[in-house]
Amino acid sequence: MTDLTAPALPRSLLVTGASTGIGEACARHMAARGWTVFAGVRSLKDADALKDGAMGDLRPLILDVTKPEQVEAAVTTIGTALGNKRLSGLLNNAGIAKMGPLAIQPLDDFEAHFSVNVFGLLRVTQAMVPLLGGDPARQGPPGRIVTITSVGGKIAAPFLGAYTATKHANEAMTDTLRRELAIYGIDAIAVGPGSVRTPIWNKAEKDNEDGLYSGSDWEKPLEIFEETMLKGGKTGLPPQKIAEVVEDALSSRKPKARYAPVPDKLTNFTIASRLPKRWLDAIFIKRFELKKK
Template sequence: MSTQTSLPVREIVVVTGASTGIGAATARELAKRGFHVLAGVRRDVDAAAIRAPNIEPVLLDVTSEPEIGALAKRLSEDPERRVLRALINNAGIAINAPVEVLPLSEWRRQFDVNFFGQVAVTQALLPLLIRHRGTVVNISSVGGKVALPTYGAYAGSKFALEGVSDALRRELAPLGVKVIVIEPGGVKTEMTGRGIVTAERITSKMSDEQRGRYAALMQAIISQAETFTRKGMSAEDAAKVIVNALTSKRPRTRYTVGRDAAIFVRLARWISDRMLDGLVARDIKNYLPA
C-alpha cells in the first residue's frame, strides 16, 4: 500500500468525534503527516485537550444542524483557501441492551448519532468534497457485519452506515470522490466504557420478568466487551490503518482493524447463519456468570 508521509499544510481533513479514542488518535496522526485537521469535539474542555500544531478543534455535535452549518461555513470561507482532502465520519456511541427492553428513545439516540449524524455531515460537506475530489471515510464496526446479542441498536446503525456507504461510493465514483469504510473490532477506547455504563443503567431498569430473561446475558456481554477492549489494539494503531487507507493512491473499499474484526468478517462471509449463531453462543457461554 502506497502512503505519503509528509505534505504541505494545503489540505484539510475533518474528523468528527475527535475528543477521545480513535478520533483523537486519527487527528494526531493526520497532523503528524502534514494535514490541517478540523477536529470535531462537543465540549470546550475537549477542544483545549486536542488543540495542537495542525489541529484546530471545532465544536461539532453531529446531531446539531447549526453546528454542522458552522463547520461547512468555516470550510467554504477558509482564509488560506485550502483543499478539503477528506471527511472522516468517526462520531459514535454504543448502546447495548436486548431488543425487548431498550426504549425507543435510546434506539433513536443511537441512530441519530451513528447514522443520521454521519449522513447530515456528509451532505453538508459533499459540495466541497466533490469540487476538490476528496474522500469520505466512514468508521463502521465489525458490528456492521455481525450483530451480537444485545447489540441490535448499535449493529443496526452500523449496518445502515455500511449500506449507505455502498450507495454513496457508487454515486460519487464518476465524480472522482472515494468512499472508504473502516471496520474496527476491539480497540482500547473510552467508548466501550461508556457503553458498559449505559448497559448497566438500562439493565437496572428492567422488570423482574425481563431481568430473569436477560440479566445473565447482559453480565456476559459486559464481561465480553471488557475482555475484547483489554486485548484490543491501541487507538493509535487503529489511526494508522485509517490514515494509511486515506492516503493510499488506490484504497480498498473496506478495511478491518484488528484480528478479531478480520476473523468475524470472514466468518460472516463464508459460513451459514446457523453455524455463526452456534459460534457466538459458545463464546458468550464462556462469560456467563457461574
Template structure:
C-alpha cells in the same frame, strides 16, 4: 513545496478520532478536529499543536454542523478539503425485546443520520459542486466489524453499522459524479472510551428479564476485548491510508482477532447462531 492537505474529522475529542487527528497532523496535514465541548477544543489545541484546529461540531445538530462547515470554509481560504472522516459515534446496548425505542432512535441518529448531516454540509468543500476545478477529496466512514455480524445485546450498535455500510456503498456510487471516493474502516476491539461509555448501561435495568445472564456475560466479554484491543493509532494508520492510497480498500478491517471474523464468515449462519447463543447462555432450557 507541495500544498498542505486538509482533513475534517468528527468525534475527535478521544479515541480513534483524536489518534487520527494526531497521526495526520504528524504527517503534515492540517486537521479540523470536530468536538462537542469547548474544554475538549482547548485540550486538543494544547496537546496536538497548531496543525490541529478544533471545531465545535455536534453531529446531531444541523445548525452547529453548518457553522462548523462555514468555519472550515473560511479557514481553508480557497483551498479544498482533501478528506472527511465521519468518525463520531456511540454504542447503545440492550436486548431488543426490552430496549426503549428512543434508545434505538438515538443510536441511529448519531451513527447514521449524523454522518449524513455532516457529509451534506462538508461535501461541497470536497468538490461536490458545479464548477469545481480542483482535486476531489475523499470520505472515510468509521464503521465496525459489527457492520458485518450482529451480536446479541449489542444489536442496536450493529444496526447502526450495518446501515453505515449501506450508506457508504450508496454514497460512493452517487459521489462518482464528482470523482469523490467513499470507503469504510471496520475496527474490531480497540482501546477507546466508547465501550466505557457503553457501560453506562446498567444491567439491572433488565434484571427482571430473561436476558440478564447474557447481558452480564457479554459485558464481561466486551470489557475484556477492549482491554486486549489494539491501540487507536492502528486505526489512525488505516485512516491515513484510506485518504492517501491511490486505490484504497472499500473496507479496511483493523482487529486483533481476524480469525474470529473469518470463522463467523465461513460458518453456516445457523451454526454460528448456536455457538454464540451457547456462549452467552441464550439457549432454551432443556
C-alpha cells in the same frame, strides 16, 4: 501556467467525534503527518484536551453531528479556512453504543443510535460534499470520505442490535456514496475495526448501571456479554493502529473500498463472516448462555 516550484498546499481533513478514542488518535496522527485537521469535539474542555501536546495544525471546533446549526457553522469555518480550495478528506467517526436486548430496549435508546450514527453521519456528509468536490468553483483534487464502521457492520452480535443496525446502515451508505459521488471523483471508504482500546464500551457499561435490564430474562447473558466487551476494550488494537489504516485510506493511490483492522482477524472476522448463520447463532447462544431453559 502552473508554478511547479510553488509549495503544495497542505491536505485538509474534518474528523467527527474527535474528543476521545479513534477520533482523537486519527486527528492527532493526521495533524502530525502534515494535514490541516479540523477536529469536531463536543465542548471547549475537550478542545483544550485535544490540543494539549498535539503536533501540527490541529484545529478543534464545536461539532455535535445531531445539531444542524453546528454542522452549518462547521461548513462556514472550514470553507473560509480553505479559501477556494477543496477539503481533502472527511472522517465520519462520531458514534454511540448502548448495550441491551432488542426485545425490551427502550425505543428512545434505539432511536438515539440512529440520530448520531446514521442521520448525524449523513447530515455532515451532505454538508461537506460541496467542499470535497461537489462545488466546481473550488480547486484541487476531490476529497475522500472515510467512515468508521465496525465488525458489527458485517456480523450482528447479541445485545448490540441498535449499534450493529446503524453500522450495517453505514456500510450500505458508504457503498452507495462511493457509486453516486463518482460523478465528482469523490471516493467513499469504510474502515471496520474489531476490538479497539477506546472508552466507548466503558460508557456503554455505565449506561446500564441503572439496572434497566436487571431481573429480565437476559440479565445473566448481558453480564457475560458486558465482560467480553470490556475485556476487548482493554486488550484490543490501540487507536493509533486505526489511525494508520485511516491514513492509508486517505492517502493511498489505490485505496481499498473497505479495510478490516481486526485482532486475530482470521478467527474474529474472516471465518466468522463466512460461517452459515445457524452455526454462528449456535456459537453466540453457547458463549453467552442464551440457550432456552
